[in-house]
Every structure is written in C-alpha cells, then in structure tokens.
Amino acid sequence: MLENLQIGIETAITPHNLLWCFAGVLLGTIIGMLPGLGSATGVAILLPLTLGMEPVTALIMLAGIYYGSQYGASISSILISTPGDSSSVVLTLDGYQMARNGRAGAALAISAISSFVAAVVSLIGLMALAAPVADFALRFGPPENLAIILLGLATIVSFAGENMLRGIIMAAAGLLISMVGVASGFATARFTFGSVNLLSGLGFIAILIGVFAIGEVLHQIHRGGEKPIKATFRDLLITKSELRRSVAPALRGTGLGFGLGTLPGAGATLASFMSYGVERSFGKFKKQVGKGAVEGVAAPEASNNAAANASFIPTLALGIPGSGTTAILLGAFVIFGIQPGPLLFEQQPELVWGLLVSFFVGNLILLVLNLPLAPVFAQILRVPYSYLYPIILLMSLVGAFAIGNTSFALWVVFGAGILGYFMKRFDFPAAPMVLGLVLGPLLEKYLVQTSALGQGNLLILFHGPISATFTIAAIVAFVGPPVAGLIRRRVRAGKEIRETAKV
Amino acid sequence: MTSKSEAPARTRPPTSDVVGTAILAAVGAFALVMGFGYGFLEEGGKVGPGFLPVVTGGFILVASLAEITRMYLTHGQRGGSLMDFTEDIEEEANAAIGQTADPETEGSSESTQQRDTFGRTASPRNRAIVKVFGILLAALLVMPWLGLLLSLTAMVLTVVLWVERKPLLPSVLMAAGALAGAYLIFVQALGVPLPQGALGLI
C-alpha cells in the first residue's frame, strides 16, 4: 500500500502533472460555475483538449476538470440556485438558503472543506480497499442493484418537505419523464409521438437547466426578486461553530458516499441525496435542515465528492462507470489505449496510483484556490437581479445547446422552464423529481434484468442476502416515516395535547 | 416554499392546487393507458416496456386523487384522513416558514401596493413573467436565422430594456459583455459548434 502511494506521489507531483492538474481544476471550476454546465458537460467538451497529452497527464487533467466542475456546480447551486449537475441539486436546498441568509461565503467554504475532507478520507479508502471492494462489487448483480435503487428512491420521503404525498408524486413524475424514448432492454419507443429527437429521451441535463435555471428566474420575478445581499466581507467568513457542526455530517456523508460510489452505476447523485436524507431524518440539527443549515451543505457535498472518488474503483477495475461523467472518462481511457479491467492495477500502477494521488493534490488545489475566493464569488449576489437574470438565461441556453450540439435541447429547456415555474409557484418540490429522473433509467434497466433473470418472478429480490437486506431496508424507509407519523399522532391524540391549527 | 393552506379561508382548498393536482392525475391516467399499449408484461410474465409506465402512471393517478381528497377533507375539518401524518410535518414547516416571512404570501395578501426589488407591484410582475416567456420563445424562433448567440443577445437586450426598463447605455454594455463572454468561453475556448443561422455571422 505504501509502495503504491509512493509510486502515485512520484507520478502526480511532477511539475508538469501538477501544472495540468491545476489547469484542469481551474477550468473545471469556471465551467461548473456557468449556469447549467456541470461535470459531465465540462469533461465532454474539454476532452478533445487533452487528446495530445501523455495518458497520465491527460487523465489527471480530466479528473481535475471533473471535481473542479463539480465544485463549480456547487457554487452556482449555492449562489443562484442553478445546479449544473444532478449531484449538486441538493445544494439548492440548504446552500441557497444559507446564501439568502447572508451566509454565502460560509456555505461555499463549508462545501470546499467538506469536499477536501471527503477526498482525503476516500483516498485512504481507495488505497486500502480498492481490490477487495472491486471483488465485492462483482456480487452486485441485477437484483442487488435494483434493491439499491429502490432504497435510493425511498429516500425521497425525507425530501418531500411539508407535503410528503406531493413529494412522492413528483418523484413518480420524474420517473415518468425519464421513460420517454426507447426503454433500456427493449426496442419500443415510448411517448415519442414520432419524434426522432425524443428517441433517446428528454435530455436530463436540459430538464435540470429548465426547471432550475429558467424556472427559478421566472419564479424570482414572480416573487418580486431577491434583494441584493449587502454583506460585509467579514460576514461572509465561516464561523467556528459552523465549522464544528459540519464535521460529523461531512464524515457521515463521506462514508455513505464512498460506499455508494463503489457500487457500479449508483453514483454521486444518489449519494448526495441519501446523505442529505440522513441528516434530515437523523441529524442532531435535523429540524434546521432544509432552512439553511450547514449540515445540509456539508453532508451532501462530502458524500458527492467521496462517491466521485470511489466511483473510480468500478470504473478502473471493472470498466463500469458510476455516473455520466465517469462514463465519459471511461471513453477517454479507451481513447488513450488504456483498457480498464482487473489487470490495470497491476499493469499500470503509475497511471492508477498517479491518478488517485492527483485526486488528493487536485482537491488541495481546489481548497487553496476556493477558500480565499469564496467571499469573492459571493459578491455575485450584489449584482442587481434585473441585470443578473438575463445573463443566467443566456448562459443556460448556450450551455444546454453545448450538451449534445442539438437545438432540440433548447426546446426541452423552454418546456422544462415553464414546468419548473409552475412547480415552484404551486409548491411542487423539484428535488424529488430530479431523483426520479436520475434513477428512472437505472430502475428500469435493473428491473428488466431482474425480471429476465427470474423469468418473470420479481421475488428473486429476496433470494440473495444482499438484495433481500436492501429491499427490506427500502420498504422500511418508505413505509416507516408515515407509520411512525400515524403512531405519533395516535399517541398525541390520546393525550389530547395536539394543538389545533395555530394558523 | 409557500403553502396555500396558509390562506385564511379554510373551507375550500385553493383552486390552483386542485387544478395542478388534477393535471397530474390526468398525466398519470394517460401514462397508464399508453403503458398498456406498449405491453405491460412480455411472454413468461416478464416485465415489458409498458410495465413501469403503467405502475408509475397508476401510482400518480391514485396519489393525485388521494391528494385532492386530502385537500378537501383537511380544509373542511381536520382529522379523519389517512393522510394526517403529513399534517404534522406540514405544521412544523409552516411554523418555520412563518419565521422567515414568506415573500409570496407577502406579495399576494398584504401588499398589492408594495413594490419589489424590481420596482414592480403585483400585477406588472405577472405581466413581466409572460413577457419574459414570450421573449424567450421569440429568441428560439428567430434562432435559425440569427444564430444562437445573436438571438440570445437580442433576448438579453430586450429583457433589460423592455421588461426591466433599464437605461439604454448600461443595457447595451451588459448585453455586449454577455455576448463577448459567451463567445469567448463557448466558441473560442471550448470549440462548441454554435449554430450561426442563415445570417452566418457568429
């Protein structure tokens, strides 16, 4: 293990690789900050730039772009509530609230620090556990993966906010939207109405841009706009108590993210949603989560980053990407003639360990770069919204085009913008819908595979110990809170201490 | 994050909520029907392409109807509904919202005269939304001729001048800056083949 670390350090800390790592992190951060652009788009459009480099250097730079743009997407989620990535959607909840409460700088700092903590812990995890974890991941077949997705969907219960039923309905609506196009495992085109553009479905990122960027802008106009926040520089700095409160959630998030990230296909989005759910359901300050609590920033951000790092285990060792971004990175590997697989760790130790150590270096750069810059970024909130929002509209639309170089995406953004506006206006929560959208294709894929394996019998979910455990956990997570609510109400009614509506 | 149940009249739920939920119910019913057309199960009882649309659509339909029922029940008299547990959570959230003074309730109930940060009152605000939607749509429609960047820049300029009524010079400067920024980032740095339209300028 130490030997590997040494190989990694020697590879990653050459001036040349350091420089490109820095360039990647910086470029990634800038791209991620643009409304609507996240890590998947960032890596995809910058990939051609790296084609002329040495494989290790190119991959180090691409990885830098990856977490740089993830962090950048967090910045735009926190400051203007326009996530560029599904994994930073959660930050629009508490992160944005913090920004509105004048704590933008603190939110950005916590997000940078949690990312860094996650990177360090998960790097140690990667070095100690990469091989056994990859072996363990092999035991996750279709039923096991299906069970994980079901568990992930069950976490929406903790997102639904004030009206649980509505949250669940929106998650189902997200699932439904994800079904447009040709289904995984079938040749049947669904809900396409003859349109070629719809065959591969409504672009997920385009919907994200529409609902969050456009929807938010229009909603702001409706509400009369947020007042520019005039916070002094000192106010933007993170306080000791905020820092202290973030430690435990960041560590919990790291653990959860690392675990989920190692599973093929599960990925960072699920991790960030689930760890937010954990804070909201079990955290010490759970009552404050959702209203601008540091826990709601630290946990998902740490888990998002840990999952991103851990997802390199299935990507490198099994060739199975854990997210849209690692899928593109996987393609980059192949372009450089590197075949991910069981032998990669043995055959190309400089590459693997150089890359892994560069995660640490990159995250350090990210921290050093962003801690001082966080209050500077927060200044964007002082720009009058009347000037800011037209630019958000412009950037998000150009970004939406850049995803697949088709103008159809622009119409998706437009439609999703209308939808997003009405959802905000009539108080239908957006986060559960995003979760449904992200998990929908995976749910269907594993469902169809499981059903094929069981020859129509879905009860094979309960045949293996792993899938049975997760399925039962999913059922408990889904049914538990409502039942607990019912019981609590019974008890309260019995004691007749239930107050009638205060309002 | 507003709750319409905050409204003073508790006898009838707000129409917009009922209509929105009813639309969802209709979408669910549609997916249910379409799903059966795609094939619910395949031979041997295996999951077919219509399985999830049917299950999800059916779920949305049932849940939306339940939600509508809940809205009527809880607004008439409290209790007796299976969905009571949601009220507990609702109450907690409402208490919290009360502290942070929700801007929408502010806008709709208290202060029709009160001006917002844009200097608008309630009704021009709604007009502004329609205007922005219209400008956005127009920008997308002229894109095949003007190209993406130019039509979006025109959009920015129109929004700032016509909707926001900002002075000419700063507006033009801002629109030009946005254009230059987008051009440098997307076209020069990232090499995205942005559509130039029939005009073929940039």
Added chain:
Amino acid sequence: MNRRTKFLLPAATAAAALTLTACGGTSSGSKDGAFTAPNDVRMIVPFAAGGGSDIAGRAISKGLEKVTKSTVTVENITGGDGAVGYSELLASKGDPGVLLASETALMTLPIVQDVAFDYEDFTPIMKLGSDYNVVMVDADSPHKTCPDVIEAAKQGEVTTGISGATGPEFVAWSLIEEQSNVKFESVVFESGAEIATALLGGHIDVAMTNPGEALGYFESGDLKPLCVLAPERYDYKPLADVPTGVEQGVDVTFAQWRGFIAPGGISAEAKQHWIDAAKEYAKTDAYTKYIESNLLQPDVAYGDEFKAFLDDYNKDLKRILDKKNDK
C-alpha cells in the same frame, strides 16, 4: 476546433431545407460543375464523446486530414440513439463537406424505429473493419466450446447477456437460435464491460461481446473465450488460439462494422474524392493503429463494394428484427 457550421433545426424541416439551400454552397465547393475538395469538413459523430463511435470518428477525421488538405472537425451530435446525427446527415443532402462516422445503427434504426432515413439515402464511402463477437464464459464454467453451450441450452435454461436489445449480439444469438433450434434466456445490459462483470459475478451463464471489451479478462484468466464468431481467427495474442465458430460447427459470423459515409446526392467526383482519400488513409500507420488498438478485423470495403456488403447485412438484420417486432 473552432469552425462553426451551418446549423439546421432538425424539428422544423421546412425551415431547415430553406436554410440549407441558402447556404449549403459556402461550406463546400460543389455548386454545379467542377468539383473542388472542400476546405472545411464536418465529421458527424452521432453518439457522445468517449464512445466507440467517437473514437472511430476522431481516428478517421485525423487520418483524412493527413491525406487530404481539408480540415476535418468532429461534431458530436447526439440524441435519438444516433438518429439525430443521421437526420442531420440526411438534411445535408448533396453537401460533400459533411461525413458521418457510422456503424450498425445506420441499419437498425430504420428497421426498429420510425425515422425519416434509410441506409440507402446515404453514400457509403469506407468500411474500416469489423468488430466480431467472441463467446465467453466464466473461468469456472463447465462449458469448453460453443457447441457445449448450445447443447446446454437444449437441455435446460441458459442465460446470456447482450448489450442493447437490438444490437449485433442480439442478432448473432438469434442466428444461433435459428440455426440450432434452441432458445436462450437473454438479459439486456448496456455495455460489454457490464456483461463481463455479470459473468464474473455468476449472474449469467454465457455471453458474447466485442473482443476489445473483454480482452483484459482473458489475459487475467478470469473469463474464458470459447469461440470467435468470425470467418477467420484473430491475430491478436490472447485470441489467436481461440477457434472460430465455423471451425466448431456454428456458422454465424455477424459483426458490428465501422466506417464512414457521406450524404446522399453528392456528385460522382465528390464520392470518388472521398473513396480515394479513404484508400490513402487505409495505407497509413494511423489506420493500422486504430484497427489494432480496437481489435477490429481489417476487412475494408469502399464505395459500391461497401454498399453491396450493407445490402447483404441488411437482409439478415431485417429478418431477425422484424421477427422480434412481430412477437
């Protein structure tokens, strides 16, 4: 990298046609009359960056840049499982300045989905090579040859993994089923790597995939190749000893092909220009390197020869896929 090109709104066909006629001439040299090679060429890749098509498209465009004077720019136009990119090529009718990195989706899409194009709407230029399938099992599996697997399917349940519901693996399995009158239980995955790990984890019994996606597992000994469904054995090292299906009595050689095509309606000179360039490209080291690093069989074909291959290919494909649709 920075060349911006004429843009069409795929949805508004009428407007698109207008735009095209208005400005199609500027990017190419082909007004009526003498043909001059276009300076700026677009290479459409109908799938996202990093995928197999993207790798092929980038290799081809680099190769063509070397042998012609044109600048060839890759554009990933994604969506519709490739259909959006092909539709863009359809709309570029008559423009010799547009090419597309093509593969089997060119023919599966028109059969399975409701799209406006057919493979005959385009001008085939070059088939670079074929990516045949290798049938494989877990190292601990009792099966030793492909006929073993077929025999096992006659006795009872055998689960296979295929990538994509209508991909080349699906067609190849269907051809085997047809030939040997057996039935496999197939589970659809999304990539060869997923299939390989499902084999490793013991979730499926047997699978086939492109050699490139499983080579690492053959080298490490985790997976065992049974036969390659190709007309000839591979030269590449870990595969050289693997017999072909034909040798074992399984006469199925259905493969994914890769190549590039031009829009329909281009002049004979333009077509010849690209075929000549392609022939030049096939002689370069860059071509050999692409073929070798992706473990393809270099069975090249140009122009009309390529077209004849496509006609044959389409017959098999159509028979199998129509049967699936009828079910």
